[in-house]
Amino acid sequence: MPLFINRDRMFAHQVHLLEHKLRSKEERILELETENAILHLRLAECLGKLRRDHEEGTRARNHHQHQREAQEITRATLTKLLSGVQAVKQDLSEVFAVYLSFATELEEQSKQLLEKVGQASLTRNGHCADEVQDLQARVAALERSLEEERERCRAERHRRKELHNTVVELRGNIRVHCRVRPVLPFDHVQSHPSGSGPASSEEVVYATSDDTVMVNCIKTGTPVQNKMFEFERVHGPEDCQETVFEEVKPLLTSLLDGYNVCIMAYGQTGSGKTHTMMGFQPLEEHSVTQQEAQQGIIPKAAAELFRLISEKPVESHTVEVSVMEVYNNEVFDLLAKDEQGNAAGQRRDVITTSSGTSQVTSLTYAPVSNASEVMQIIGSVLKRRAHCPTLVHTDSSRSHLIVTLTISSKSPNALALARRLQSAKKDMQRTTQKEWWSPRCRRANPAARHLSDEHLFSSSASSPCPSPLTSPCPSPRNSMSQTPFRTKLQLVDLAGSECVGMSGVSGAALWEVSCINRSLSALADVLGALAEQRPHVPYRNSRLTHLLQDAIGGDAKLLLMLCVSPTQRFVTESLQSLGLGTRARQIQKDLPRKKNNTLRVK
Incomplete structure (x- = not known):
C-alpha cells in the first residue's frame, strides 16, 4: 500500500517557516535602524558640542578683545578728563587770585569812604548835628509808641478772645474750630475735560484770619462770590499739629475738674480728619522731637492728661480706655475678644439709662497708666477698622471711630482737709472760748448751733473750734468718706461726609456709603433741632447720635473740628462742612455740669 503525502501541508509549513524568518529579519532591520538613528543623534550632539565650544571660544576671544578696546578707550578718556581737571584747577586758581585782589581793593576803598564820611560828619556845623539828633530822638519815640500800641493791641485781642470764650462758656455753645489743609497731589485732577470750567486744583478756601474762613464760589458766566464763615479758631495750611493742639489743650484741664469733654473731627474723605486726630507714624530714623511733632490730637491729649495726673496726689486718679466703631449703623467693641481669647470686634447695643x-452694654475697658499704653492699644485695633478705597482716597475709613478715656477721680480726704483747716485756726482758738469741735456736739454750745456743717468746713473766720485731737467728742472719721467720680474724654474720628458720586464706589460699598451719609445726616438733624430749640431732638435716628447723645446735647464740653479741603474740586463738600459748623455754633447748651466731688458730712 503506497504512503500518502500531504503536499499542501508541507508547503504551508515551509511558508510558515519562511514567514517567521522574514519577521525575524525585519525585526533585526528595525533594531539596526534604531541603533543607526541613535548613532546619528550622538554624532549630531558631538558636532553641536564642538560647534558650541568653537563659538564660545570665538565669543570669549571677541569679549577679551572688546574689553581691551574698552580699557584703552577708558584710559584715553581718563587722560582727557585729567587734563581737563588740571585746566579747571588752573582757571580756579586764577579766578581766586582775581577775587582776592578785588576783595582787597574793595576793602581799601570802603575804608577810604568811611574815613571821608567821618571827616564830613566832623566838619558839619552844630545846627545840622542838632537837627539830626532831634530827628533820631523823634524816630525812637515813634518806634516806642508803635511798640506800645502793638503790645496794647495784642493785649486787647487776647482779652477779647478770653471774653469771647467766657461768653461761649456762659452760653453753653459748642466750640467749633476749622482747619484748612494744604493742596495735596491728588487734588490735581481735571474735572472739566472741555476746559470751560475752573481747574479742580484751584484754591478757593482760605483762612483769612485766626477766626475767619473765606470761600470763593466760582461759577461759569457769573462773578465770583465770597462767602465768609466765622468760628472760634481757624487754622490755615501753615499751622502744624502742635499749633492745633494748643487750642485744644485748655479743655483737658476740665477733665480733672469734673467735666466731660468730647472732641469730634468732621469733614469729607481726604480733608485731614485722621491726620488731625491721629497724625501719622514717622520713619524710625526720625528723632523723638520729630515724632512728637507729627502726632495728632489723640496721642497728644493722652500725654497731656497723664501729665496733669502726675501733678496730682499719687493714686488719686485711674484711667481706662475703650475703643468703638460705628459701622453700617452698628456699634462694635474693638477691644472685645472671642471665646478663644483672640481679639475680635463684638457687636454692642446702646441703651438709655434711667438718668437719661x-x-x-458690655463695653470692654482696658486700664492704662501712661500715654504709650493708650497708643499701643489704639494702634493694635486700628487695623480692624473698616477701610475701602474710593476715588478720593486709596485708604478711606468707612466707619466712625470713638476712643474714650474714662478717668476715675477720688475727692480729697475730708478728715485730712479738716485737720489742716483746724491747724490754721489754732492761733484764733487760743483767744476765744473753748467750744466743742464736732458738728455732732453743737447742741453742747448754744453759740455754735446756728453754724451749718458747710460753714464749719469752709469759713476760716467763724470756726474757732479746737483741733479734733483735743475734742472730747467722737471723731468724725466714720462720717466723712471719699466720693469718687468719673469723667470721660471722647475722641471721635468721623467717616467721610462726601456724596456717593464723589466717592465713586459701587456694589457692596454703596451700602457703606449709604449708612455713613444717613448717620451724618442724622447728626446734622440733631444739631439743627438743638439750634432751633425744638421740643424733640431725634437722637435715636442713628446709632452714632444715640451713642454721642451725652456729648452733643448733654453737659459735656464739645469741640467740633471741621476739616476742609482748599480746592475747587471739593468746594461743595467744604461748603457743606462749613454750613454744619455754623449751625453747631448756634446751639445753646445747658451749662456743663461739674461732677459732684464736694465734701459731705453726715
Whole structure:
C-alpha cells in the first residue's frame, strides 16, 4: 500500500517557516535602524558640542578683545578728563587770585569812604548835628509808641478772645474750630475735560484770619462770590499739629475738674480728619522731637492728661480706655475678644439709662497708666477698622471711630482737709472760748448751733473750734468718706461726609456709603433741632447720635473740628462742612455740669 503525502501541508509549513524568518529579519532591520538613528543623534550632539565650544571660544576671544578696546578707550578718556581737571584747577586758581585782589581793593576803598564820611560828619556845623539828633530822638519815640500800641493791641485781642470764650462758656455753645489743609497731589485732577470750567486744583478756601474762613464760589458766566464763615479758631495750611493742639489743650484741664469733654473731627474723605486726630507714624530714623511733632490730637491729649495726673496726689486718679466703631449703623467693641481669647470686634447695643444718659452694654475697658499704653492699644485695633478705597482716597475709613478715656477721680480726704483747716485756726482758738469741735456736739454750745456743717468746713473766720485731737467728742472719721467720680474724654474720628458720586464706589460699598451719609445726616438733624430749640431732638435716628447723645446735647464740653479741603474740586463738600459748623455754633447748651466731688458730712 503506497504512503500518502500531504503536499499542501508541507508547503504551508515551509511558508510558515519562511514567514517567521522574514519577521525575524525585519525585526533585526528595525533594531539596526534604531541603533543607526541613535548613532546619528550622538554624532549630531558631538558636532553641536564642538560647534558650541568653537563659538564660545570665538565669543570669549571677541569679549577679551572688546574689553581691551574698552580699557584703552577708558584710559584715553581718563587722560582727557585729567587734563581737563588740571585746566579747571588752573582757571580756579586764577579766578581766586582775581577775587582776592578785588576783595582787597574793595576793602581799601570802603575804608577810604568811611574815613571821608567821618571827616564830613566832623566838619558839619552844630545846627545840622542838632537837627539830626532831634530827628533820631523823634524816630525812637515813634518806634516806642508803635511798640506800645502793638503790645496794647495784642493785649486787647487776647482779652477779647478770653471774653469771647467766657461768653461761649456762659452760653453753653459748642466750640467749633476749622482747619484748612494744604493742596495735596491728588487734588490735581481735571474735572472739566472741555476746559470751560475752573481747574479742580484751584484754591478757593482760605483762612483769612485766626477766626475767619473765606470761600470763593466760582461759577461759569457769573462773578465770583465770597462767602465768609466765622468760628472760634481757624487754622490755615501753615499751622502744624502742635499749633492745633494748643487750642485744644485748655479743655483737658476740665477733665480733672469734673467735666466731660468730647472732641469730634468732621469733614469729607481726604480733608485731614485722621491726620488731625491721629497724625501719622514717622520713619524710625526720625528723632523723638520729630515724632512728637507729627502726632495728632489723640496721642497728644493722652500725654497731656497723664501729665496733669502726675501733678496730682499719687493714686488719686485711674484711667481706662475703650475703643468703638460705628459701622453700617452698628456699634462694635474693638477691644472685645472671642471665646478663644483672640481679639475680635463684638457687636454692642446702646441703651438709655434711667438718668437719661446713653450707655454701651458690655463695653470692654482696658486700664492704662501712661500715654504709650493708650497708643499701643489704639494702634493694635486700628487695623480692624473698616477701610475701602474710593476715588478720593486709596485708604478711606468707612466707619466712625470713638476712643474714650474714662478717668476715675477720688475727692480729697475730708478728715485730712479738716485737720489742716483746724491747724490754721489754732492761733484764733487760743483767744476765744473753748467750744466743742464736732458738728455732732453743737447742741453742747448754744453759740455754735446756728453754724451749718458747710460753714464749719469752709469759713476760716467763724470756726474757732479746737483741733479734733483735743475734742472730747467722737471723731468724725466714720462720717466723712471719699466720693469718687468719673469723667470721660471722647475722641471721635468721623467717616467721610462726601456724596456717593464723589466717592465713586459701587456694589457692596454703596451700602457703606449709604449708612455713613444717613448717620451724618442724622447728626446734622440733631444739631439743627438743638439750634432751633425744638421740643424733640431725634437722637435715636442713628446709632452714632444715640451713642454721642451725652456729648452733643448733654453737659459735656464739645469741640467740633471741621476739616476742609482748599480746592475747587471739593468746594461743595467744604461748603457743606462749613454750613454744619455754623449751625453747631448756634446751639445753646445747658451749662456743663461739674461732677459732684464736694465734701459731705453726715
